[in-house]
Amino acid sequence: MRALVLEKKLELSVRDIELPTDVGRSDLKIVIHTVGVCGSDVHYYTHGGIGAYIVKAPMVLGHEGAGTVVQVGADVASLRIGDRVCMEPGVPNLASRASKLGIYNVDPAVTFWATPPVHGILTSHVVHPAAFTYTLPDNVSFAEGAMVEPFAIGMQAASRARIVPGDVAAVIGAGPIGIMVALAALSGGCSRVFIADFAQEKLAIAGRYPGITAINIRGETLASAVARHTNGWGADVVFEASGSAKAYKDIFSIVRPGGAVVLIGLPVETAAFDVPGAIAREVRIETVFRYANMFERALNLIASGNVDLKPLITGTFDFEDSIKAFERAAQGLPTDVKLQIRLPQDLG
């Protein structure tokens, strides 16, 4: 099968590669339509690894996908040939202790697309369990379907925050995940979401959404902007979505007493934080690792029209130009939020 293969650090090729094709009793075969380029895909390309996950053998990239079901395993009742779907890239062991607790995202046995040594989905078709495949409502496009995966992280963060209607939230970082978090926080009931970054272009994209106030931290700190709006009380929820260790320095000066700080971004280096500052406010600290049970909720919100992710798709490439898409993503243009790759459709 032709695929976009990361041969090793900084070396991509579009070539044939052998991939699993056996459709098990609970599986589907899906022709891939659209795949989003994720920061993690780009990081494997530019660095050859993320933390303990090192690319040691050629690996197909891509994990944010939507497509069409073309074959259905004998035991699958929930989906049919021709269904338009999006897929959850992480598959846990359903008999595991974590899965039984409903926290399958932290099952140590989870396999996740485009995380070494598991291949991703920038190829013509994949085999995937029906249990982790979701029907796209008629008014949700394949491009939007491929946005569900990153949006699910925002949904997980908003859920962890335990938002109460009317809450004021603050998001550190206006990258793709920061914007997803802000949108999920708004649909979760926040009255206003501040989002902070130093890249004006990113802030301009985020600030176009009603309810989101963009703060350029070159001009004013997020803590002082939030304090000004809340009479010095602070934000009910602070989301850390920048992944910068520096963000931890004064994070507890943004949150209100008794509020929550939700950690999403992954700092490369160890981050130190102000424990007395957290204790003095009795801050609740939550962490987010991917998501569990969020895809259907995300699709419901997109289909309802309450969340519009289309403006975040800032470039679409043909599969044959996949390498160009990755080169552009690696540049990290502040005007780009999400680049997508569209695959040729052979449903026969």
Ligand SMILES: [Zn+2]
């Ligand atoms: Zn992703």
